[in-house]
Amino acid sequence: MNRVPAELRYTQTHEWVRVEDDGTVVIGITDHAQAQLGELVFADLPDVGVKVNASDEVCVIESVKAASDVYSPLSGKILEVNEDLEESPSLVNSDPYGDGWLYKMDPADPDELSELLDADDYSHYMEEDED
Amino acid sequence: MPKKTVLHPIHLAHNAVMLDFAGWEMPLHYGSQIEEHHHVRQNAGIFDVSHMGIIDIQGRDAKAALQYLLTNNVEKLTEPGQALYTCLLNTAGGVLDDLMVYYIAPEVYRLVVNAATTEKDLAWITQNSANFSIEIVPKRHLAMMAVQGPEARQKVGRAFPVLNEPIQALRPFHFFQHGEYFIARTGYTGEDGLEVIVPNEEANPFWSLCEQEGVFPCGLGARDTLRLEAGFNLYGQDMDESVTPLESNLAWTVAFEPSNRLFIGRDACEKAKAEGFLPKLIGLILLQKGVCRRHQAVLVDGVKVGEVTSGSFSPTLKQAIALARVSEVSAEYSVDIRGKSHPAKVTPLPFVRGAKK
Structure with a gap:
């Protein structure tokens, strides 16, 4: 069974968002998403400093099987990307909610956060998605 | 409902991720x-390849029929126990399939063909051999496994002591039969190894005994990256009925000599040869991070000259590799990945050479 940590927010496109104490957010893909994709071999991450809108395609991650788009859950400015993925993209598989994070951003609109799914909603959504 | 091989329960017991491949439910990994x-x-891995088609051609005209049907010349098989790789063409020279021919006995040959093309091949062979005295026998009660890797022969020999001596003595592109076992030193990974055909009821015990010797179960995913590293074409992807073998890096499978051997597609191949082998299938290594995929455009100076036919990440080289069909010869190409141009280097095939045989 794929893990869905209670403290995170989620999208229907299988990204997660963690709000840090300073108000910035960390974004990655869910355990379910990494399991569906298979072993990652490359992550094409956004440029730091770029401003993006919610639902924009911000990165492409490539597994042995196929390429897959990652959509930004929120609008805002990219503050940092996970440089460790350059050498070890498989961190996304082994630790999707920890060392396998993708990028950090400064969210432009706090209201957008409340539109995301909570862990319960995402779990239900995932079950329906699988049927 | 997808078809299932006799090894299907073993795949499920190993929690394989299954996929539909050419109408068969097969393990991806x-x-x-x-x-x-x-x-x-x-080391060594074992693959279920029972979805592939096995067709025996037997009878007085078996050799003559195959000489007419196939691009390679079965006359090269001088004694039973030898194997040959060849293409099967339509009259326009388009590749209907690529296959292995095994010379079992005078008047008996075995063809191993792709899963997706088995029925098409059977119909084609039947239709085009009416003038020959042969019997075409699909062998549907047989299972096939590939045991591949530098340790493969040693491990199979340990699992089956009675087979050890002939397995160690077996030369590449040769095979032997022991009772109902058919054991060939052939494969699709670029490594040493065996392809083994057994009656359906023997497949599970064979697989289990190999596993007990440390042979690792492998799915079609690994089979695809291994064959791509080895520079082997995948039928339906790197070639199909729209291209000749000469446009598919398989000119070596077309035996133009002797010049009086008439085979289906010969005229088209001679024409392609005279025109200089273009377009052609080449190997590319991506020089930057990223992964190239099938159908991405291949460019020279920003102009499209072809496309990727197979592309993946090479686990051995830790770089992206591709087969691409191009209509222009150049020292440098680039691949268009999502609108960005990535430089790629032309590389002689195979990308990865197996351990010394």
Whole structure:
């Protein structure tokens, strides 16, 4: 069974968002998403400093099987990307909610956060998605 | 309903991720495709390839019929126990299939063909051999497994002591039969190894005994990255009925000599040869991070000259590799990946050479 940590927010496109104490957010893909994709071999991450809108395609991650788009859950400015993925993209598989994070951003609109799914909603959504 | 091989229960017991391949439910991987790939390059892995078609051609005209049907010349098989790789063409020279021919006995040959093309091949062979006295026998009660890797022959020999001596003595592109077992030193990974055909009821015990010797179960995912590293074409992807073998890096499978051997597609192949082998299939290594995929455009100076036919990440080289069909010869190409141009280097095939045989 794929893990869905209670403290995170989620999208229907299988990204997660963690709000840090300073108000910035960390974004990655869910355990379910990494399991569906298979072993990652490359992550094409956004440029730091770029401003993006919610639902924009911000990165492409490539597994042995196929390429897959990652959509930004929120609008805002990219503050940092996970440089460790350059050498070890498989961190996304082994630790999707920890060392396998993708990028950090400064969210432009706090209201957008409340539109995301909570862990319960995402779990239900995932079950329906699988049927 | 997809078809299932006799090894299907073993795949499920190993928690394989299954996929539909040419109408068969087959294992994609058993947990880690990359780990399975490395097992074959470094040690030994076993693949279920029972979905492939096995067709025996027997009768007085068996050799003559195959000389007419196939691009390679079965006359090269001088004694039973030898194997040959060849293409099967339509009259326009388009590749209907690529296959292995095994010379079992005078007047008996065995063809191993692709899963997706088995029925098409049977119909084609039947239709085009009416003037020959042969019997075409699809062998549907047989299972086939590939045991591949530098340790493969040693491990199979340990699992089956009675077979050990002939397995160690077996030369590449040769085979032998022991009772109902058919054991060939052939494969699709670029490594040493065996392809084994057994009656359906023997497949599970064979697989289990190999596993007990440390042979690692491998799925079609690893099979695909291994064959691509080895520079082997995948039928339906790197070639199909729209191209000749000469446009598919398979000119070596077309035996133009002797010049009086008439085979289906000969005229088209001679024409392609005279026109200089273009377009052609080449190997590319991506010089930057990224992964190239099938159908991405291949460019010279920003102009499209072809496309990727197979592209993946090479677990051995840790770089993206591709087969691409191009209509222009150049020292440098680039691949258009999502609108960005990535430089790629032309590389002689194979990308990865197996352990010394």
